[in-house]
Every structure is written in structure tokens, then in C-alpha cells.
Amino acid sequence: xxxxxxLKKLRDAFTDLLPIILVIAFFQIFxxxxxxxxxxxxxxxxxxxxxxxxxxxxxLEMGLFPIGETMAHxxxxxxxxxxxxxxxxxxxxxxxVAEPALIAVAQxxxxxxxxxxxxxxxxxxxxxxxxxxxxxxxxxxxxAILIGVMRIIRGxxxxxxxxxxxxxxxxxxxxxxxxxxGIAYDAGGxxxxxxxxxxxxxxxxxxxxxxxxxxxxxxxxGLIAFASLLPxxxxxxxxxxxxx
Amino acid sequence: MQFxxxxxxxxxxxxxxxxxxxxxxTAFQLLVLRQPIPHLRRLVVGxxxxxxxxxxxxxxxxxxxxxxxxxxxxxxxxPIFIYGxxxxxxxxDWKAYGWVYLFAAMIGFATTIAEPSLIAVAYKAHEVSAGxxxxxxxxxxxxxxxxxxxxxGTYRIVSGTPLYLYILVGYLIVIVQTIFTPKSIIPLAYDSGGxxxxxxxxxxxxxxxxxxxxxVxxxxxxxxxxGLIAFASLFPxxxxxxxxxxxxxxxxxKTKIMEKSHAL
Numbered sequence: 001x002x003x004x005x006x007l008k009k010l011r012d013a014f015t016d017l018l019p020i021i022l023v024i025a026f027f028q029i030f031x032x033x034x035x036x037x038x039x040x041x042x043x044x045x046x047x048x049x050x051x052x053x054x055x056x057x058x059x060l061e062m063g064l065f066p067i068g069e070t071m072a073h074x075x076x077x078x079x080x081x082x083x084x085x086x087x088x089x090x091x092x093x094x095x096x097v098a099e100p101a102l103i104a105v106a107q108x109x110x111x112x113x114x115x116x117x118x119x120x121x122x123x124x125x126x127x128x129x130x131x132x133x134x135x136x137x138x139x140x141x142x143x144a145i146l147i148g149v150m151r152i153i154r155g156x157x158x159x160x161x162x163x164x165x166x167x168x169x170x171x172x173x174x175x176x177x178x179x180x181x182g183i184a185y186d187a188g189g190x191x192x193x194x195x196x197x198x199x200x201x202x203x204x205x206x207x208x209x210x211x212x213x214x215x216x217x218x219x220x221x222g223l224i225a226f227a228s229l230l231p232x233x234x235x236x237x238x239x240x241x242x243x244x
Numbered sequence: 245m246q247f248x249x250x251x252x253x254x255x256x257x258x259x260x261x262x263x264x265x266x267x268x269x270t271a272f273q274l275l276v277l278r279q280p281i282p283h284l285r286r287l288v289v290g291x292x293x294x295x296x297x298x299x300x301x302x303x304x305x306x307x308x309x310x311x312x313x314x315x316x317x318x319x320x321x322x323p324i325f326i327y328g329x330x331x332x333x334x335x336x337d338w339k340a341y342g343w344v345y346l347f348a349a350m351i352g353f354a355t356t357i358a359e360p361s362l363i364a365v366a367y368k369a370h371e372v373s374a375g376x377x378x379x380x381x382x383x384x385x386x387x388x389x390x391x392x393x394x395x396x397g398t399y400r401i402v403s404g405t406p407l408y409l410y411i412l413v414g415y416l417i418v419i420v421q422t423i424f425t426p427k428s429i430i431p432l433a434y435d436s437g438g439x440x441x442x443x444x445x446x447x448x449x450x451x452x453x454x455x456x457x458x459x460v461x462x463x464x465x466x467x468x469x470x471g472l473i474a475f476a477s478l479f480p481x482x483x484x485x486x487x488x489x490x491x492x493x494x495x496x497x498k499t500k501i502m503e504k505s506h507a508l
Contacts (some may be wrong), residue, residue, distance in 0.1 A: 019358050023351055046304065046308040049444070055297030063283075094265045103261065103302065105447065105450050109451060166418070178467060180408060182407055185407060209281075219431070221431035
């Protein structure tokens with residue numbers, strides 16, 4: 001029973017990876033016409049990625065998603081705005097801190113910044129820079145979910161908020177140090193993958209279905225949009241603090 | 245042995261990363277909702293899976309996805325592969341990097357078309373639009389959008405043009421589209437930008453950009469290497485709204501033709 005579930009998950013994870021493998025194989029064989037260096041190492045790593053992702057998603061579906069959904073529903077029904085907003089912030093923050101893609105990219109960005117000589121090359125400085133990036137992103141996602149929840153409750157139209165956000169991003173770009181702009185723009189897409197999207201979507205749809213006059217299909221969406229916009233602004237802010 | 249040592253380190257760091265979620269759930273359940281945690285055993289087992297899975301994923305990332313992105317970028321932009329000779333090239337000619345653009349586009353398309361969260365979004369868009377938006381149509385449109393986005397992003401790295409100009413133009417397009425798109429699709433379209441960049445795609449694409457900036461002459465990875473993910477999350481928004489507008493227009497045209505033929 002358990003093994004058949006795990007086998008199915010493994011197959012799903014492998015299907016996710018298959019297109020990448022095909023594209024790379026095509027290029028290695030037909031375009032570059034040379035073998036991939038460190039083939040064994042890469043294959044072993046790919047195996048770890050597939051197994052790890054399978055276990056990770058399985059664990060989320062067993063424990064975290066059901067309880068996240070129940071809590072979002074319970075809090076939406078409880079009707080206390082203060083606790084709902086606290087929960088929204090905490091949910092955004094805590095799920096982003098543990099986001100695998102963000103951990104990886106923040107580390108990579110720190111290594112690159114130290115090689116480029118923007119930050120001190122000591123291990124401590126690199127660690128701190130990566131940590132600072134992750135914290136600014138996590139804080140901004142928390143804030144974004146909070147704003148998104150306020151929007152669902154109050155029924156504000158989403159496009160004014162998003163367009164306003166775009167304007168702020170552009171204004172920040174003018175004053176932000178150029179070392180941070182690239183990674184800041186990327187931070188928006190990095191935050192929202194495996195953990196955040198399902199939990200946040202559950203919160204939005206749960207909330208929209210409990211509030212009178214809101215449609216889960218129309219008002220339940222839009223949380224992710226904020227969560228990919230605010231990190232850009234906050235990471236640029238972080239850059240202003242440490243580089244300027 | 246070395247691997248086991250590294251893995252233990254990653255495992256410990258992972259426990260620290262997952263800690264906030266555990267504190268959050270326990271605190272809210274016990275202090276605010278004042279209820280015992282349901283299915284505690286399942287939750288604990290699930291938590292152990294999450295920690296081990298995350299640690300394995302991060303270990304594999306270091307060994308597979310990051311090196312892969314870097315190696316592909318290095319091989320495809322190798323001066324010997326591109327210019328044929330080992331002549332010293334000081335300024336990159338953007339026209340010579342065709343294979344890089346093609347590779348970026350194919351990676352973008354291949355990873356997006358199979359993306360589970362996009363499948364979910366396409367299903368919901370089909371519902372919201374009362375059937376005018378077809379699921380496959382939307383998935384292909386978004387995948388093409390991502391492919392074009394990442395490909396354009398690699399062109400930007402090769403040519404060294406400033407990132408903010410592209411993003412600014414992209415934002416302007418989104419704003420103009422927002423005015424004309426059917427209102428019901430807007431929140432969904434904005435969300436689609438965030439969901440298309442998955443956990444596997446992000447590190448691979450990030451490494452591709454950084455590797456490219458490291459090998460293309462005249463580029464600095466720290467300044468030029470980023471931005472591919474930003475492109476990959478901007479273009480789906482444009483693609484979804486564009487597709488919704490197109491389908492909307494088709495429906496209107498069809499009804500107009502019907503009315504005309506009725507009038508005759």
C-alpha cells in the first residue's frame with residue numbers, strides 16, 4: 001500500500017524531471033557532440049533530487065497541507081481580524097523560510113557576490129548575506145499575504161495594488177545599488193514554489209468561501225501575485241541598507 | 245564518508261529551517277484556536293518526511309542541478325564551440341549565440357508544460373472563464389511565454405543590456421493589458437506568474453544565467469547573471485492575459501457573425 005503510493009510519487013517526480021533530461025540529452029548528443037563531464041556525479045545528484053522531492057511532497061501532503069487548510073478555515077470562521085492577519089503573516093514568513101529554491105538561490109547569490117568582491121569573502125560574511133536575503137524575502141512574503149488577505153476581506157480591486165507595486169519596483173530600481181537589482185527581480189519568482197503556493201491558495205480560497213459576497217474563484221486568487229511582487233521591493237531595500 | 249558528513253550538516257540546517265512552521269502550527273492550534281492537534285501521528289511522520297526530503301533535495305541540487313546549469317552554459321558559450329577557432333574574443337557578438345537561445349527556450353518550454361501548478365491554474369481558468377479558455381490552449385500559451393522569456397533573458401545576458409529596461413517594458417504591457425482584459429481573469433493571470441517557476445526549474449535556470457555571464461566575454465556574473473527567473477515569471481502574466489483577450493475577442497466576433505446571419 002505504502003510502497004505503491006511512494007512508487008507513484010517517485011514516478012510523478014521523475015515525470016517532472018524527464019523534460020529537462022530530454023532537452024539536455026538532445027543538446028549533448030546532437031549539438032555539442034561531447035559527453036557530459038562528471039556524468040556519474042550528476043546522475044547521483046539527480047537521483048537525490050527526485051527522491052528528496054518525492055519525500056518532501058509526500059510529507060507535505062500527509063501533514064502540513066491538511067492542517068494548514070483546516071487552520072485557515074477555522075481562523076476565517078472565527079472572525080477575529082487580528083488573529084487572521086497574524087496567521088497570514090506567519091504563514092507567509094514561515095513557509096518561505098523553508099522554501100528549497102530560495103535556500104539554494106540565496107546561497108548561490110551570496111557566493112557570487114563574494115566572488116565579485118561586493119561583500120567580504122569570509123565564510124561568515126557569505127552566510128550572513130544569504131541569511132539576510134532569505135529573511136528580507138520571507139518578511140516581505142509574510143507582509144504580502146497579510147495585504148492579500150486584507151484585500152480579500154475588504155474587496156479591493158487587485159489591479160490597482162499590483163500596478164502601484166510595479167511603480168514602487170521601478171522607483172526602487174532607480175535608487176537601489178545595481179549589485180542587488182538582478183537578484184531582487186529574481187527573488188519574486190523564487191519565493192513561490194513548493195510549500196507556499198498550495199498553503200497560500202488554500203488560505204485564499206478558504207477565506208473567500210467563508211466571507212459573504214466573495215467568490216472563491218474570483219477573490220481567492222491574487223495572494224501569490226503579491227507574494228511575487230513585494231520581495232522585489234524588500235530585497236532592493238535590503239541592498240540599500242548593506243551596499244549603500 | 246565525506247558525503248555523509250555533508251549530508252548530516254544539511255540535515256541539521258534543514259531542521260532549523262522547518263522549525264518556524266512547526267512553531268507556527270503548534271502555537272496557533274494550542275493558543276489561539278485552543279484545540280488539540282488533529283492526526284498528530286500523521287503530522288509527525290509527515291514532518292520527518294519533509295525534513296529528510298528537503299535535505300536530500302538540497303544535497304542533490306549541489307551535485308546535479310547547479311553543476312548541470314553551469315556546465316551547459318559553459319559548453320554552449322565556449323568560444324571554441326561558437327567561433328570555431330581559439331581566437332581571443334573580447335566583445336561578445338550576440339548573433340553567434342543561437343544555440344544558447346534555443347537551449348534556453350527549450351528548457352523553459354519543457355519544464356513549464358509539465359508543471360503541476362500550471363495544470364491546476366489552467367483547470368481553474370477554464371472554470372472562471374465559463375469554458376472560453378481551454379486548458380491545453382492556456383498551458384501551451386504559458387509554456388511558449390516562459391520559453392520566450394528565458395530565451396530573451398539569455399539574449400540580455402549575452403548583449404549586456406540593462407535588466408530594468410526589459411522589466412519596465414514588460415510591466416507597461418501588463419498594465420495596458422489589464423485595462424482591456426476581461427476582469428474575471430485578472431487575479432488568476434497575476435498569480436500565474438508566480439506558479440510557473442517550480443523548485444526544479446529555479447536552480448537550473450539560475451545556474452544557467454550565472455554560468456552564461458561567467459563565460460561570455462565582457463560579462464560579470466554578479467551584475468549580469470541574474471534576471472532569468474524574473475523573465476520567467478513576467479511573461480506568463482502577459483501570455484495568460486493575451487490568451488484570455490484573444491478568446492474573448494473570438495467569442496464576440498462569433499456572436500456578431502451569428503447576429504448578422506440572423507438578421508439576414
